[in-house]
Amino acid sequence: xxxxxxxxxxxxxxxxxxxxxxxxxMQNPKLMEGVMGLLSKDSPVGGVQGLLAQFQxxxxxxxxxxxxxxxxxxxxxxxxxxKALGGDVLRQLAEKANMAPSEASDVLSQALPAMIxxxxxxxxxQDMDFGSxxxxxxxxxxxxx
Numbered sequence: 001x002x003x004x005x006x007x008x009x010x011x012x013x014x015x016x017x018x019x020x021x022x023x024x025x026m027q028n029p030k031l032m033e034g035v036m037g038l039l040s041k042d043s044p045v046g047g048v049q050g051l052l053a054q055f056q057x058x059x060x061x062x063x064x065x066x067x068x069x070x071x072x073x074x075x076x077x078x079x080x081x082x083k084a085l086g087g088d089v090l091r092q093l094a095e096k097a098n099m100a101p102s103e104a105s106d107v108l109s110q111a112l113p114a115m116i117x118x119x120x121x122x123x124x125x126q127d128m129d130f131g132s133x134x135x136x137x138x139x140x141x142x143x144x145x
Contacts, residue, residue, distance in 0.1 A: 031097035031104055035115065038089070041127035045089070048116070048125040058084040063113070068123040073113040078105035081112065 041047040045054060055064045058080065066074040082090050082105045094104035119125070 028097045028099065028104075028107060031093060031099070031107060032111070034093040034096045035108065035112065038085075038093075039115070039119065039128070041129055045085075047127050048119055049127065051084075052116070052125055054086075055080075055084040060084060064116075067113045067116040068120050068125070070123075073117055076109050076113065078102060078109045081105040081108045 037043055038045055038051055039048050043050070045051050052064050052068075055061070055076075060076060060080055063074040063076050063080075066072065082101070085093075085108075087101070090101045090105055093108075094101040097104060099107075119128075
C-alpha cells in the first residue's frame with residue numbers, strides 16, 4: 001500500500017479536509033521525504049520516539065496520545081508544528097520542499113498525525129531506519145525522490 005493510498009484512506013475515513021491533505025501530499029513529496037527523514041532512527045531528533053517527545057515537551061501530549069491510540073487523531077495547528085519541531089527544522093523541511101515555513105507547518109499539521117498513527121498500530125513507537133519507514137508507509141515516494 002502506498003503512502004498516498006494510506007493517507008487517502010485515513011482522510012476518507014476521517015472525513016473533512018480531504019482535498020487539502022491529498023493535494024498537499026501529492027504536491028510535496030520532498031516534504032514527505034524530509035518528514036520520513038525525521039522519523040528515521042538516524043535522524044537528529046531521535047526518530048519517531050524523539051519526535052513524539054518533542055511534541056510532548058511542546059505541550060501537545062494529549063494530541064500525541066490520540067495519534068498513538070485507538071480512535072480519531074486530535075488535530076494540531078501549524079503553529080503547534082513549529083513549536084514542536086523548532087524554527088530551524090521547519091525551515092529546513094520547507095526549503096527542501098520549496099515552500100514557505102508556514103505552508104509546510106500547515107501541511108504537516110495534517111500529515112504528521114496520520115503518519116504517526118500509521119507507524120504506531122499497537123500504540124508503540126518503534127525505531128526504524130528510512131527503508132523500513134518507507135516500506136511501512138508504502139511506496140509513494142518511489143520514483144519521486
